Amino acid sequence: MNDTTITFEIDGIEVHGREGQTIMGAADTAGIYIPRLCAFEGLPAFGSCRVCTVKVNGRFQSACTQPVAEGIMVENDTDELLEFRRNIIDMLFVEGNHYCMFCEKSGNCELQALAYRFGITAPKYPYMFPADRNVDASHKDVFIDHNRCILCARCVRASRDLDGKNVFQFVGRGPGKRIAVNSRANLADTDLEVTDKAVEVCPVGAILRKHVGYTVPIGQRTYDHEPIGSDIEANKQ
């Protein structure tokens, strides 16, 4: 990485980035919000959710992994891409058991906040109601509710790269893929601690601290007043 400035366009607006920076990184600095779920500041990009999909010179790319390049034309806020992203959010909702109305993550949940930002009130696909998702509440301070996991791998990366522990990893393939812990038994048998970064990064209500649900009143939660992405858009000059 060096200081050479790279100039390109997002939706016709001139944006400057540095070599090695991703499109998402440069857009953030410029105050242009590109929706995301698996990307998280401080974690290596993973590129799995595809919510950040943009078009670069007419081709679909994930903005969280694609590096900036001189003169590229990036499409972000277009009807086509909004529809594409909306469909992904819709599918994530029906794939799990997401009941916002009583979920303690409500108001702080990135998936819910994206649905609001995209104006989704009810998913257009049929609910799958998966019956094989369980709750692991064996740990005294933290629990996992697999009903709500969207397989973003933030916990996997945070535990490995920030906590140096490898508590979480994926097992299974395709529709059977899920998050597992690195022990033969339960979360309680791992060396996970409540202060671990891995506990903080979950975008949804799948990994949560125990005993503190609902302590923040409605009206003071992260997305009660401003839609998700507003903090980035505030960077706009």
Add this chain to the structure above:
Amino acid sequence: MQDTQDMKRIVIEPVTRVEGHGKVTILLDEENRVKQARLHIVEFRGFERFIQGRPYWEAPVLVQRLCGICPVSHHLAAAKAMDQIVGVDELTPTAEKMRRLMHYGQMFQSHSLHFFHLASPDLLFGFDADVAIRNVIGVAAKHQDLAVQGVMMRKFGQEIIKATAGKKIHGTGAIPGGVNKNLSIEERDSFLKDIDQMIEWSRGALAIARNYTIENLEAIAPFGSFDSNHLSLVREDGAMDLYHGNLRAIDANGGKIFDQVDYNNYLDYIGEDVRDWSYMKFPFIKSIGPENGWYRVGPLARVNACDFIDTPEAEAARQEFMAVTNGKPNNLTMAYHWARMIETLHSIEKIRDLLHDSDLQGTDLVLKGDRRPEGVGLLEAPRGTLFHHYRVDENDQVVMANLIVSTTSNNEPMNRAVTKVAMDHISGKAEITEGLLNRIEVAIRAYDPCLSCATHALGRMPLVVRLVDHEGNEVAKKST
């Protein structure tokens, strides 16, 4: 993952589905005389399974899905049970008063809604009046001021709920061991601005219910009426307390069956009977047995059971109410309406007093104690005593939930009321007249059962009445 493999997942659908019809079956004997009437209510027992495996702090929010009409009552009853789970026996003054404010707000809006939308047409036009006028639209046309008051009173109660729970429906205000917010000065002042008007209108509604009862006493005395036991929470000094207290049961003459029972021991005093024709259980007082131990709950039972009310205007109204029956319990089904309006006035008096209490602006919101495996929470919901009982395992997951909702307790009384009405109006002819249909509707409505929730919008209660002969054949069917 051995231990967690059997956790039940949550399926929302059966909980959110609302049964909108009351179904009544009237059984006839060989001479076409009424043997028995049965009111079928769909109850959400399945909920007690859905909550298994969920973390305990989720319960007060999750249980609100149980009922679209008094979610706040479930929210608070579950929170009270969860206070015990987290080892807290006494909340901070701010938490206790915020919860009370929420509860009185709920009582006020629920009673107002029932009175103006469902009951007032019966009371203003008489229950023999043409159904074409005897509805909330008829009230709006003839008594415009009343219709407006009903809407405004309900809104006031809902705003109180919003200020205490965060949302008008399905809020999060009560959490195990306390609450998550206090009342800001601005919120308080916005309520104080309207409080005198609310009290004034509550007096007016009370007068309508009182006058109706007194002026028509002769006609309504036998209507769907019968002697019964009454059950309610009362404060330690015998005062009415809608949010907290000990259990008291009295018989039809006011004799105490039990008194000042710690509700944690409710299972020693209350049993639940099962009948083959209904999914709903039939609770009864154990010392009397399932046959005669059934009891009424709700406004009538509460006004009958308490020794006094601790707000002056409601207490004056209670004394007048009790004088009608010479101080003995009032057992008239139609007296529910009057009792409900006494409670409405009591609730708004309580709200006024709370708004003047600076504890509501306190900042000590939550307490924590030592975790316990079991918790019971009771309160007096608008429709009557509400029981919540949970066991939580060492992983903090709910392993057992038992709920007795008010409409379940009033199950037998409503069946009796319908039977009484049917007996008085079917005499040897296997037909359902318009008058019978009307009267069944009016009798059930006096109890304000949850099944009316789907119908508040139009102020009509969809009802299907079937007549079944002694051989089990349906001989007539009619719906409203």
